[in-house]
Amino acid sequence: MKAISTYFIAFVTGLSVLSISSCKKALQETPYSFYSPENFYKNESDAKAAINGVYAELYTYDLYLQPFWNITILDDDHVSGADWFLGTTGAGNPQAYFGWQAPWIGCYTIIARANTVLENVPSITNMDADVKKRILGEAYFLRGWAYFQLVQLYGGVPIRLKALSAENPEVNVPRATVKETYDVIISDFKSAETNLFPLGHPKAGEAGRVNQGVAKAFLAKTYLTMASGAATGNVTVRGGTDNGYYTYAKNIVAGHEGMDSKALYTLARDKAAEVISSNLYALTPSWKDLWSIAGRNNKEQMWELQSLAGTAFINNLSAYFPARSTFGQGAVWTTNNHYNDYDIEDKRVLDGITHNYTTLQGTNIFYPFAQSALYKVVNGVTYNNSNTATSERAYTIKYSAVADPTVANSDAFFPLLRYSEVLLMYAEAENEVNGATTAAYDALNTVRFRSFPTTGTPAVPVPAAYAPTGMTPEQFRSYVLAERARELNLEGIRRFDLIRWGIYLQVMNKIGTGQNNISKVRARKNLLLPLPLNELNSNKAIGGKNNLDW
Template identity: 45%
Template structure:
């Protein structure tokens, strides 16, 4: 295939540290220009491929998608120099906040161009054209789903300025944005092929199941946000839920019914399933397994590699000490829970010494292969996740920390079947209480983790258990902040923490939404003032 040319907004780091001040620089690197292309099927395929490739830019997986969304919650901590901006609620101090806005709207723009140009292109078959259009509808829906969750009301651009749309555009209400997300996903699920269809395209392409899954998550987000005065227990304390601003007019039960039914379509479709063990979900050898509904595809190079192993894994295993699981989260796992027993590094080498975690299991983890002894060091022993460790023997030791320790061939779960099962259990409980059907899906997650099947709970207890299981199962998969917010307990939970392991968790109303980039406010005369407090 000919070389793909596309427009990328590339962030140039002013320092080797990801948190330092950055500048935006435009380069011809990613998306197709609408003026001289979109004439052939190959043009259309290349344009869609460019959208997947753009996820590897500095607007997404090189940093902002992870550090912009997944450090602002109660389950992650790290050194102050890493956590002092987004991790401490100082969203406007982090360059990635604006980069994410640019990234999502770049995907919207490319989707709009594709939806405008592709219908007029002659292709080998309608199935190919339908898939390309389905992918464009999906990407636009996914972009607005994230934009409205992060910024609330946002400009709803369904045509580009190059096609005659106005530069200045007011922000659309949250409900209007979600209506468009739903409409686009409904079109996507009609047009996209099944996962193993001959026309499904390469691994990592979105498929009909991905559209249905995102639609179920969209309905559940709207439904939970609209609930009022329900109670949720987090770490032993019961909170009374607030309605999320902008969702007041929504019918929670009707939306939960749609979430449950759409999730059930995926479950009954048989294309996806849980892997037998938790650790079989992860690692280079387990790419694109049946649990991964949509997975970011990576390569072992700086262009299409991710920094997941580098950011999250333990030192000595290709990782740094950038961030780790909070002790409170680790302590919430039971002694037999394989997500902690197998899914966390219990020994690693750092600063000339072998370290272990947790201290209470010193007898279990003190002996290291080779005759070494590991110890617990309060300042340096932490629970690092194994999710994003590549898992090969060649990644262990000095080679893993000095050679190819940056961008690696480490995929990321954008939509995972375990998430969908928990969405089903949540929705069924909110509609009918903890029925046998709700227990069945929840217990699939628990039993795989070597936990006893849940039973005998009331509606509030079941809701709280599902919320707890989401936190344990989906740690560092860009879900926790959104779960706290859609359940209306973000401020309560974070402020009860105050400071956790020297990380400031105190938040105010302004932290419910990200600040709109000043460049957007300056250039869009109708966007109005920034989000409250920014």
């Protein structure tokens, strides 16, 4: 396995490993500190170690070891699970979760480390010029990525573009507006795009690093988020207690007032089109193979969180999401209502949901009860299902392909960007600019065709694979939002989609109490997370004022 690099990074709390070049090769590198840059940034190895330290924060209990995916995945209309796990963030009560302050801390740690790289790497003379350029591009990207997460989770935030030092000692920084925060994000992603190399370039870096295509895609995603937040109109969503179709008048997202939605959608469409026309990325033909160990770091998985069993770079995704887990059964699953939003021929449920499994205690279970003719008896084995809320669990396969499923912390890879999302971003943006054009349909159907069987000679997708023809722009908008939910289920996308479209509160409260008695009731305060107490107390420029109603 080749992953991000082969360096140890020492931080204040100790050592943290970013990756290794071989699963069998032990690491023996000199530890470095971010706190003595004048003694550290001497050569190319130092620069590589420093940028690896920025990536390394993704693997901590601030971010993807658990808190970040917990907060972003568990809080939407399509997720259910054990009440002992979803009873905090999953029930709209994030402050009861131990990691509620972690995303702020993790993102600002990335920002601080990226600032140090950007300030010190340019002065290194003893290194390859292209590698220097790439490292600076990675630092710009990761800083922009961190601010992008912050503005979505907290609104406008303090902007820190220089490392704290004797020359820059100011810790009291006021909150920027949402627009000002987006300006920084766009600037950083553009700088990343300029400095990074495309996929396949000999200097683009190892698997797990961001490249030019990733920067372009996140720039498109930023424009798309701003555009939808500023858009007006209606959105139809399937949901509620009866899984019916409900049309909501969208709200303009706070801070997006006055933004030019159509102009931003044009920028989003054009940047997504650059990624598509590069022909460097492609959908994995098999949905099931996409989530296998062999499917990691393929041309669809544009940016994946690299993990490796036996190192510090692990997470506990495989303990919570797969059907069989260290808990006996997984603690998170997709709702029955969302399962029913897929066509019966859709491989995203045929192959992407676990229909037959054996718990750690040895109990054979099938899902769903309504399709017992298909799944009750398979290969001579009889499976059981009591047709109750506790037994009807649609477990995803997305995080089950790990080296050792018997350990709580393992090497599950997490998708940070997939090419299918780029296609859906293009479809959404093109529709908002020009309506449901052939180009918008082509991008949408490209994603759908992968998930359906074919028929005839020459082979063509079955009729169910095609999105309905003749949709109005509003219908197409709603369909793409639903398709994003089907394609990107349990990947930390749905909550952000509902919020950027200004329908999060309406959709969640239409459910009320969801499957397994998980509360979906939400108030205005749930649109943003509360600022951490340490930030409120230490940053005097904020004045102790938290987000709305917190």
